[in-house]
Amino acid sequence: MSESARMQARELPESPGCYLMKNKEGVVIYVGKAKNLKRRVTSYFLPNRNAKTAALVEKIVTIDFVITGNEYEALILENNLIKKYNPHYNILLKDGKSYPVIRITNEKFPRIYKTRRVIKDGSKYFGPYPDGMKLDTYLKLVEDNYPLRLCSAPLKERKTPCLYYHIHKCAGPCIGAVSEKEYSSYVKEIEDFLSGDDSSMIKQVEREMNKSAKELDFETAARKRDQLKALTVMQKNQMVEDFTSDSRDYVAIEMRSYLCTISIMQFRSGRLIGKALYRAECLGDETETLFSFLVQYYSDGDTLPQEVFVSCDIDTELLARYFNDELKSPVYITVPKDGKHYRILRMAAENASRDVEKRLRDVDNTPSLEVLQKELGLDTLPLHIEGFDIAQLSGKYTVASLIVFRDGNPSNKEYRHFSIKSLDGKIDDFQSMREAVGRRYQRLLNEGAQMPDLLMVDGGKGQVSAALDSLSALGLDFPVIGLAKEHEEIVFPGDRESLLLDRGNPGLRVLIAVRDECHRFATSFNQRMRSKEASFSLLESIDGIGPARSKRIMQKYGSVEAILSLSASELAKGASIPETVAERVLHKLSF
Numbered sequence: 001m002s003e004s005a006r007m008q009a010r011e012l013p014e015s016p017g018c019y020l021m022k023n024k025e026g027v028v029i030y031v032g033k034a035k036n037l038k039r040r041v042t043s044y045f046l047p048n049r050n051a052k053t054a055a056l057v058e059k060i061v062t063i064d065f066v067i068t069g070n071e072y073e074a075l076i077l078e079n080n081l082i083k084k085y086n087p088h089y090n091i092l093l094k095d096g097k098s099y100p101v102i103r104i105t106n107e108k109f110p111r112i113y114k115t116r117r118v119i120k121d122g123s124k125y126f127g128p129y130p131d132g133m134k135l136d137t138y139l140k141l142v143e144d145n146y147p148l149r150l151c152s153a154p155l156k157e158r159k160t161p162c163l164y165y166h167i168h169k170c171a172g173p174c175i176g177a178v179s180e181k182e183y184s185s186y187v188k189e190i191e192d193f194l195s196g197d198d199s200s201m202i203k204q205v206e207r208e209m210n211k212s213a214k215e216l217d218f219e220t221a222a223r224k225r226d227q228l229k230a231l232t233v234m235q236k237n238q239m240v241e242d243f244t245s246d247s248r249d250y251v252a253i254e255m256r257s258y259l260c261t262i263s264i265m266q267f268r269s270g271r272l273i274g275k276a277l278y279r280a281e282c283l284g285d286e287t288e289t290l291f292s293f294l295v296q297y298y299s300d301g302d303t304l305p306q307e308v309f310v311s312c313d314i315d316t317e318l319l320a321r322y323f324n325d326e327l328k329s330p331v332y333i334t335v336p337k338d339g340k341h342y343r344i345l346r347m348a349a350e351n352a353s354r355d356v357e358k359r360l361r362d363v364d365n366t367p368s369l370e371v372l373q374k375e376l377g378l379d380t381l382p383l384h385i386e387g388f389d390i391a392q393l394s395g396k397y398t399v400a401s402l403i404v405f406r407d408g409n410p411s412n413k414e415y416r417h418f419s420i421k422s423l424d425g426k427i428d429d430f431q432s433m434r435e436a437v438g439r440r441y442q443r444l445l446n447e448g449a450q451m452p453d454l455l456m457v458d459g460g461k462g463q464v465s466a467a468l469d470s471l472s473a474l475g476l477d478f479p480v481i482g483l484a485k486e487h488e489e490i491v492f493p494g495d496r497e498s499l500l501l502d503r504g505n506p507g508l509r510v511l512i513a514v515r516d517e518c519h520r521f522a523t524s525f526n527q528r529m530r531s532k533e534a535s536f537s538l539l540e541s542i543d544g545i546g547p548a549r550s551k552r553i554m555q556k557y558g559s560v561e562a563i564l565s566l567s568a569s570e571l572a573k574g575a576s577i578p579e580t581v582a583e584r585v586l587h588k589l590s591f
Helices: 003-010 037-045 051-057 071-085 132-145 180-194 200-214 218-237 286-297 316-327 339-361 366-376 429-447 461-473 506-540 547-557 560-564 568-575 579-589
Strands: 017-022 028-034 062-067 101-104 112-115 124-126 247-256 259-268 271-281 307-310 332-334 384-393 396-406 416-419 454-458 480-484 489-491
Touching: 003 037, 003 062, 017 037, 017 071, 028 037, 028 071, 037 051, 037 062, 071 286, 071 316, 101 180, 112 132, 132 218, 200 218, 247 286, 247 339, 247 506, 259 286, 259 339, 271 286, 271 339, 286 307, 286 316, 307 339, 316 332, 366 506, 384 429, 384 506, 396 429, 396 506, 416 429, 429 454, 429 461, 454 461, 454 506, 461 480, 480 506, 506 547, 547 568, 568 579
Parallel strands: 247 307, 307 332, 384 454, 454 480
Antiparallel strands: 017 028, 017 062, 101 112, 101 124, 247 259, 259 271, 384 396, 396 416, 480 489
């Protein structure tokens, strides 16, 4: 990192605008926007920055900026600059974002084809269809059974027809071989099927499949079977796309180190019509990354839903203004905290989390582990690392998280939580660490399981000493270190001096990944425990539900999500409550 870059940051004006960070070759590697340029950019150079930011800062040599009148103008400029420079460390939407739809063109002799682009010229659109392969099979079936135009050029009168006419793929409207009425009848049959008004096409293909099977023509029968599957999928997903009626998108982001996955679930007319995952490598935080993604994702304005539910606290007012002013589409954007929208968004978040964790496992971190072994002076390569973190809220819900890294990547199936039992409401992180470490390795001893090559705790000398107390009591001896967050200081037991590594050091980045995963896992469990208590309070706020009934319901079903999956009669029977009370419970929890 050039010291001059730090000085440039300090000299920026306290004005709204965009900043462009460049490397030593003068290439723009990151673009961002800010209400206050100086405050935002100097934050990159603070000593407690995370590994992702540190990796970016190491490459910054110069910082350019453009002042704007306000943050909204900065947003517009940022989007344009990202498109212009394609910065390496910004999230870039490179793949096709939308599900395909069927377009029936607004012409005298219409064409029918698959597209991802909606043109508001009177054409009819059906879909969207998440299963592109089934859609292709359906369109091939249409092509085989209806002699519609296949040419993409505007229809003109011709003296001689093209090849499609001669091979009976087109009825030849260009030479007047088919009337507009007859041609329209073909289109009407297809529209009827797509609108759900006619299933004759399915019955016809089913008859042809059975006929071929009886004649032992299994190749044809198999092809007809595939066509039947495609038609069934089409009929399930059929819907004229108006992009406005009860349209909702749920967008969740998960980031681990520099890896980012964004999950989108699309609902149209109350139905889930598809899911998609978008992967990227970027160094922004979750808030700015998700904001930038949404601007890019909806930039054409064609597929904006009425509502967008997001997983983190972005500037929803600014984004809604952008959609309204630039795309002429009013959109309600919010971060749901409870209710059905929160539960759907949590499913999207789970999809994103699983994907990004899988990507982490696929990364070869052996070279980083070799660096870590050398820096720490370990006898063996730390292929098996275990990490602990403590989370609590005012002395309540104190939990320890244990995470396991194998070959430098998370091993999620081995993660564990420990509800701390020895505090009696007191706040004592050291005792919490002693208890969690003692319980973990007592169990491994009992099972004869392998001990880790390295144990890392989140904290300094006190946490390291607490972990060592428990290991010594069990007669165990393997390397233990701590990672103090403020300066990413590696802390050793005893009198050995602490170690400060360059923030771009691959070994340190492994430890930071372990620590961050520990923290995430502990905090998420802590939040779930608080959520469970909140569920009791929510139930008890319903007329007819007191402490005894709320406890019985939660013991029986465990979560609000499980309760909502029941009918009123099922809930009444399972929880031994009147059906009228069960109905009130389900009504209250749904909103």
